Amino acid sequence: MKKLLLIIMLTCFLGELARAQQKRNCASDDLLNLHLANNPHLEQRMEQVERQTAEFIKQRRILRSASVQENEILTIPVVVHVVYNTSQQNVSDSQIQSQIDVLNEDFRKLNDDHTNTPSEFADLVADIGIEFQLATTDPNGNSTTGITRTQTSSSSFSYTNDGVKFNSSGGKDAWPSNKYLNLWVCNISGSVLGYAQFPGDDPATDGVVIDYQYFGTTGTATAPFDKGRTGTHEVGHWLNLRHIWGDGGCGASDYVDDTPSAASEYYGCPSYPQNSCSSNDMFMNYMDYVDDACMVMFSEGQKERMRALFEPGGARESIISDNPTDPDPVYCSSQGESTVDEWIGNVTLGDIDNTSGNNGGYEDFTNLSTTLQKNSNYTISITPEWESTI
Numbered sequence: 001m002k003k004l005l006l007i008i009m010l011t012c013f014l015g016e017l018a019r020a021q022q023k024r025n026c027a028s029d030d031l032l033n034l035h036l037a038n039n040p041h042l043e044q045r046m047e048q049v050e051r052q053t054a055e056f057i058k059q060r061r062i063l064r065s066a067s068v069q070e071n072e073i074l075t076i077p078v079v080v081h082v083v084y085n086t087s088q089q090n091v092s093d094s095q096i097q098s099q100i101d102v103l104n105e106d107f108r109k110l111n112d113d114h115t116n117t118p119s120e121f122a123d124l125v126a127d128i129g130i131e132f133q134l135a136t137t138d139p140n141g142n143s144t145t146g147i148t149r150t151q152t153s154s155s156s157f158s159y160t161n162d163g164v165k166f167n168s169s170g171g172k173d174a175w176p177s178n179k180y181l182n183l184w185v186c187n188i189s190g191s192v193l194g195y196a197q198f199p200g201d202d203p204a205t206d207g208v209v210i211d212y213q214y215f216g217t218t219g220t221a222t223a224p225f226d227k228g229r230t231g232t233h234e235v236g237h238w239l240n241l242r243h244i245w246g247d248g249g250c251g252a253s254d255y256v257d258d259t260p261s262a263a264s265e266y267y268g269c270p271s272y273p274q275n276s277c278s279s280n281d282m283f284m285n286y287m288d289y290v291d292d293a294c295m296v297m298f299s300e301g302q303k304e305r306m307r308a309l310f311e312p313g314g315a316r317e318s319i320i321s322d323n324p325t326d327p328d329p330v331y332c333s334s335q336g337e338s339t340v341d342e343w344i345g346n347v348t349l350g351d352i353d354n355t356s357g358n359n360g361g362y363e364d365f366t367n368l369s370t371t372l373q374k375n376s377n378y379t380i381s382i383t384p385e386w387e388s389t390i
Contacts, residue, residue, distance in 0.1 A: 023191075057304045057308060075131050079135050080183045091215060095215065107129075111296065124299045154171075185210055193225060197238065236306075243287055259302070
């Protein structure tokens with residue numbers, strides 16, 4: 001009996017120890033590096049997103065206004081794809097709604113704990129003006145709850161192959177990513193809590209993936225990541241935010257002016273202040289690695305960066321469009337002709353069969369419809385009035 005009791009106590013102790021040692025692990029940066037290594041043209045597309053972002057921020061600071069007004073609330077339709085192997089992984093509708101609620105609180109500065117921000121950073125806490133709503137219409141125009149459920153034979157999914165995002169690998173194909181935020185919930189292999197894809201990457205895999213154990217605030221949500229902040233963190237990446245420490249030392253940047261440089265990430269719930277790089281660190285920011293209860297704010301600079309995506313020419317402009325007839329992107333292929341329906345920025349296309357290796361994947365266009373012939377070169381430019389010349 002004593003031996004049995006000892007085994008039970010030891011098991012409980014080890015379980016508590018494992019939970020105590022659990023650290024936030026986001027694979028978004030690892031995924032980006034993997035995609036950059038596999039697609040040499042991705043860097044160009046991301047640089048284009050950065051140029052548009054920098055120009056928006058520059059003009060906003062000059063004019064203190066923007067064509068997407070600062071007080072305009074932007075609503076993003078969300079589809080949640082639940083991909084489950086066991087009944088426990090098949091999270092409930094109420095758990096899904098709890099995650100949507102957290103996103104709306106955190107991105108609108110409606111979370112009660114934003115007041116825990118230290119006074120040094122209190123004036124920087126931002127209402128991003130972005131809200132999230134489960135989709136009410138599917139890609140075919142039918143009514144929907146904004147939730148899909150797929151039972152899979154796969155016990156888990158890895159970020160390295162994005163298997164959860166494809167029917168063919170036991171997951172669920174994305175809905176058009178120019179119209180929806182795709183959010184997958186599944187069992188992620190390893191110790192990864194979640195990951196997201198940055199703007200400019202492949203639309204077929206665009207979206208956010210969150211482990212079912214760290215999703216929302218009820219059901220399977222597990223402490224210390226049971227307040228829905230994994231979702232907030234990953235959607236921040238999807239909206240072009242980098243980790244607060246820039247994924248490097250003091251010389252690295254997250255491309256935001258008002259977030260102090262930091263030597264590295266923080267875990268758990270640090271006491272304030274913590275200092276590195278000759279300044280106090282903003283570890284309570286949603287884009288650090290602290291526990292859910294201790295991340296409480298986005299900054300004004302992060303707001304600028306996120307909202308730039310929805311300006312004309314922005315990488316996520318189409319997702320808030322009121323025009324349901326906007327075409328989905330059709331990408332240049334390696335054979336035959338390619339119809340180009342959407343663009344982002346000024347693009348020069350090389351030969352369509354990629355013999356010179358110039359386009360090598362896909363380019364995006366807007367308000368332009370033409371047919372590109374194989375083995376022909378085109379320079380496409382767009383005026384500020386969004387007219388096109390070929």
